[in-house]
Amino acid sequence: MQSQILPSRAALVDRIAMQFDYGQNLITLVGSSGLGKSYLAESFLTDKYPDFNKAFVKLTASTQEFDVVRQLLEHSFRSPLIDQKLSLSENFMLLHDEQACGPCLWVLDNVRHLTQELAEQLQKLAKSSRETIYILATAQQPQLLPESLDIHIEPLSVLESKRLMSMFYKDLPPDEDPIFNTFVAEARGNPSVLLSWQPQQQSLNLREQSSKVGSKSQWQWYVIALCLILTALMVALVYKQELKRYWTPTQGNEETVATAIDAQAVFEAPTTTVEKVEIENSVQPELPAEAPTQVETAPVGSILSALTETKEDTTNNNNTLSEQANAAEEANVDSTPATLSPVKEPQYAEPEALTGNPWYLSRSDDEWVIQLLAVTESEIAAGFMAEHNEVVTQQFTVLRNGRTWFVVTTDAYESLASAKQAKAVLPEALRKGQPFFKRMSKIKQEITQSLGN
Structure with a gap:
């Protein structure tokens, strides 16, 4: 022993x-x-x-x-x-x-x-x-x-648990030690757990624990301070971006656009002198010698009426363009009638009915068969059986994961040894498919589970 x-x-x-x-x-x-x-x-x-x-x-x-x-x-x-x-x-x-x-x-x-x-x-x-x-x-x-x-085999008792530990550990704590008693109780008589006892990790040192707690709390304060600093930096960066966006200074040296007539001149009296107009037009390039040099001042009333007419023409043109666009859009809508195709609902294929099972249910549980093929389409199974008609075959159907499987096997044999002899004389085409042996009780169990579903 x-x-x-x-x-x-x-x-x-x-x-x-x-x-x-x-x-x-x-x-x-x-x-x-x-x-x-x-x-x-x-x-x-x-x-x-x-x-x-x-x-x-x-x-x-x-x-x-x-x-x-x-x-x-x-x-x-x-x-x-x-x-x-x-x-x-x-x-x-x-x-x-x-x-x-x-x-x-x-x-x-x-x-x-x-x-x-x-x-x-x-x-x-x-x-x-x-x-x-x-x-x-x-x-x-x-x-x-x-x-x-x-x-x-039953778990060890508390007494035998301590005795087992004494076989492998020389210095065990006394029976009154609360940590040792708790460990033995939580092991529940399992030898593998009992032999994982580590005495150096089960000692209770209050001074060491207090120093660990102090260092842990100190590191926590460092982490909190670092998080606060990072948060303040992120807020300052976002605030700076917002200030740049809304308080960008405008340029003071913007160029003024020179006009032929000053805007203030429109609202002055019609007795504006020719000299003032010439001063306003001094920024324009000089005209050729043949062109007349005198500039006539248009009356204020004619200028205002011209501005009003121009605005009305622009408004009328915009209205005309919008009406033409709406008319074209309506014509396109009328010329192309909308055709809505009905939404096709998804169709789910229902599993086929289970057939060919009574022959297997009537056989003995100790018989064996050789499984040759397992497919989900009945046409393939029927073609396979017709192609290899030199071998007596049978077929049963089972339901797996919502799909019907068609399984083709050989005829039943009284024992596994008879099935092995029959497998040795199968045609080469069937033996290449790696057929395997299956007990009749297993097939009956699969058919019964399929009928239950």
Whole structure:
């Protein structure tokens, strides 16, 4: 037995051995993660049945089925020649006929990664093998192996939790320590949590905590001051931009536009002299010699009337243009009648009716078939069956995710071995599609679920 094991765990090891002696060849140790199932299985393998051929296989998500078969047979026989095309039970029987191996003890850790076919092979060997084979498996859920006896492993008590920690830690706090008692209580008897105890991080130093609190508060004040300064800078920058936008100084040296007649001259008396007009027009370029040099002053009344007429003409022209534009727009609207197309409502395809299922429901659960094709269109399935009419095929339909699937299989076979023999003689075109075996009970379950939907 391993050097460090608690009394309750040692009693559980003896109980497993007693169940094996009573004739139960397949036992599963069930418990949640961290309760020590693997450690207990290793203790059982080390302590019990020293004359047996022993094998310990740890399963993971990447473990292949052939790797499990190879490890079990290599630990049971001497230099075995394993045929990859045969199952575990068939290889075991052939090797046993060549050389007797003696009784075997196999331990499989974490059997939730075990395939269904390999689980059935283990059950078959444990039940009807010529040699005595004891199989101990560990799992987090019960009933993973068919016809297996599930033994549940319980969490440790508070007393055993402290005893387990004393095996791995030399200096533990006294039982009256509140931090230590809280840690043990919150661990809830889980060995993996108990062995994660770190004494240097569980000490209570008030002086160190007060210094940490002071430094933390000081840094908080620094952060608040920095945030206030950044906020003030942002406000000042925005305020400066607004000032530049609304208070931009105007240029004082704007150029004045010279006019032929000053605006003030319009409102003066009509006795404006010719000399004043000549002074106003002095900025204009000189006229040729042939042109008359005298400038006559127009009366004020004629100037005002001319300005009024010009304004009225501009207004009338603008009104005329707007009326013409409105008339053209109305003509375009009348000439192109609006055509509104009705909005099409989305149409949803309804799943087709489930057909071809009564034949499968009438078969035995232990029969096997070879699945050849699975499509969502009935025409493809019908064409496939018509093309490969040299093989007896059947079809069933199931509903998955709102769509109807048409599945084409071969005829039913009494056992998996018969199905494998039939697969070997299938035409080359069907074997290229990588067909696989399917149990009739699984098909019935899928059909029943589809009918329930």
